Amino acid sequence: MNSENSEFCLQPRVINARDYRIIDFTKEQLCFVVISTSGDGVPPTDARPFYEFLLCSETRIDHLKFSVLALGDSNYPQFCKTGRTVRERMGNLGAACVIGRQDVDMEDWAVINKWIDSATKYIPSAHLSTSLDYIQHDDITEEKYSRNRPFMAILKTKHLLTVCGHENDKETIHCEFDITGSDLTWTSGDALGIYPQNNPPEIDYLIKAMHCSGKEQVSKPSWAYQDSNDEHESKCTLSSVLLKYYDLKSVKLDLLEALKQNVSNGEEKSLIESLFEKDVLQSNNLPQNYLKEREVADILMDFKSHTLSVNKVLSCMKSLQPRYYSISSSPKKDGNKVCVTAAVVRYETLGRSRTGVTTTFIHDRLDIDNICPVFMSRNPDFRLPDNSQVPVILIGPGTGIAPFIAFIQEREMEASCGLTWLYFGCRHKDRDYLYKSQLEKWAADDVVRLSVAFSRDQDKKVYVQDHIQRDSQAIWQLIHKENASIFICGDAKHMAHDVHVTLINTVAEEGGMDKNEAAIYLQRMEENSRYQKDVWVV
Structure with missing residues (x-):
């Protein structure tokens, strides 16, 4: 203006x-x-x-x-x-x-x-x-290390938690980062922010789609996090900025708008004009399937006749965001070692193999003893009760178990502790039972009461909510008579919703209420921090 x-x-x-x-x-x-x-x-x-x-x-x-x-x-x-x-x-x-x-x-x-x-x-x-x-x-005071200035942690341990021998088996990894000297602190329930690097073959494909060599000198974007290794460099190669700072996956509408004014091929013009018909760029009217299946390089390849400049393409791209992973270790056990649990993402669209940015960066390309930019992300709404005598019910299938490993480590260290009841779920006992040895040792030592649902090991699928329904009387006694706290971690859209419905039914049936009264009962638990969720959309 x-x-x-x-x-x-x-x-x-x-x-x-x-x-x-x-x-x-x-x-x-x-x-x-x-x-x-x-x-x-x-x-x-x-x-x-x-x-x-x-x-x-x-x-x-x-x-x-x-x-x-x-x-x-x-x-x-x-x-x-x-x-x-x-x-x-x-x-x-x-x-x-x-x-x-x-x-x-x-x-x-x-x-x-x-x-x-x-x-x-x-x-x-x-x-x-x-x-x-x-x-x-x-x-305005900045923390020593933060999202804008991450700490360069060292990857010390990385190993698979799953056995992958079938087509639909998922790779899930356990990683440990050394943050000695960072002064970073966390509380069990917090997350670790990780800045990834993009996959070099995907960068090469995008550079080709941009009609570039990758050696072009461009400005480092304004949002670039501070890196002590190159913080004084304002210019770098196109390959370098695409490696660390730009999102190659998500497509902004700005790119389509720029291409509309730029392509010269007749078929390509017809395609892009069809995307703009009848105000389709208005919210929720864009053909989402077209964008969902495509990455930035795919869009440029669909309109190969474009002559967009390097800077114009970069201005139409999103910044590469850090990813957040619930920390699966307690600082009370080791304040210099931060553990995370992550499911490696691989999929296919348009006949091309695709990868999750951060999980494949860690699994495929980040070697042991290499550095990785990290920072702490607080989660004050996901905290163990101050009183360790309070019983806790932990519900976390899949990688949702991550913060509960930290919770259990912490409760194990207490001189005396209330009941810790863990509900975990996975597909197969012999393939994706995360932390199996540790969980079963804790169960044998009476550190936890363990309920595990294996959804694919029998004809009828069994989920954590089925075990909760089975244990409804005991759960009601814990939350109503002993003021137990409930924690849910994992998929928001399906698992957390289904567990919530099951808990409403439990409260209604065991507490002699109708479902509306049961929902209000859980709402009051939530208001008193006795019903906490750390959930995300898969």
Whole structure:
């Protein structure tokens, strides 16, 4: 806006919600809030203090104009809850919402761009007054190591937890990273953020699709994490930036829009024009199957006649995001060793083999004693009870077992401890029973009560919820008489939903309630941190 209109000389501040304390909202005039909803309807960890401050604040902000862009994922039941709550609370405190709250399902850039356009169109009419900036940016403190400046951990151990001899068998790996000297700390229940590197053959395929050699000199993107090995280099080769900083998998609509103006081949023109027919670029109308099956290179290969420049293609690509893995080790056991458990992702679309970025980076390309950029991601809504005498029921099939390994390690170290009941599930006892030896040793030593469901070892499939239903009377006694806490980790869309339904049925049948009353009972447990979930969409 500054470049397009000489009347404007705007100096907006972009501030992480984590640093909200440096903001005096009584002095602000216009505030755009971009905030996501994590997990099962909670604010991101960085935004938690701001969120709680806003809910508790009684300071009127009648002078403030604002708008909220709420980011979320409709696969979760409390879609965009954080953004909706922020919008409601700011309105209750008197602020004027000048652009309607916009809910974004995952990365729907058509919706995001529409909101940004509305914001920029509104600003000239806001009649903002000028003043000296009161914010002291020196007051913003950064952790020694964080998402922006990850620690270079050393991979010390890596081994398969599964036996793969059949077509549908999954590779699941256990990894241990040495973080000695980092001063990084974590609590059982937290996650490790890992920055991966892209697969070199996939990079080569994309470079070919870009009509490049890979040796072109390009600028390091503004979002690049700080790396002590090359933090002073502003330029690097195209191959280098594609290796570390760009997402080769997910396609932004910007790329299709750029290609529409650029391709010269007749058939290619017809194809891309068909994608833009009848406003298909409006939210949820884009032919999703076309994009779902394709990566960035596939799109460029579909329109080989393009003459897009290197910088234009890069500007239409997403940043390579870190991936998060629940930590499967307790800091009380070893504060310098962080363990993760990950299922290696491999699949096929359009006749081409595809790979999960981070899991294959660790499994296939990261050698023992090599370094890997990592940081800690807090998960304050997934915590063991302070009182170790409280019984806990842990429900985590597949890699959902990861944080529970840390929980059990911690409870094992207690002088005395309440019941720890673990429900684990996998397909086959002899192929993907993760941590089998350790779990059965804990069970033999009375550290845990172990219930394992093998879904494919008999004609009728058996899941963790079937074992929960079988044990409904004992579970009811634990949660109702002994104030036990329940933890669920794993797939949100199917497993967590099915377990939740089973728990409602358990409470209803054993507690003499109807299902609505049982749901309210579990909701109250959740409000009291006795029913916690760490779930994700597969």
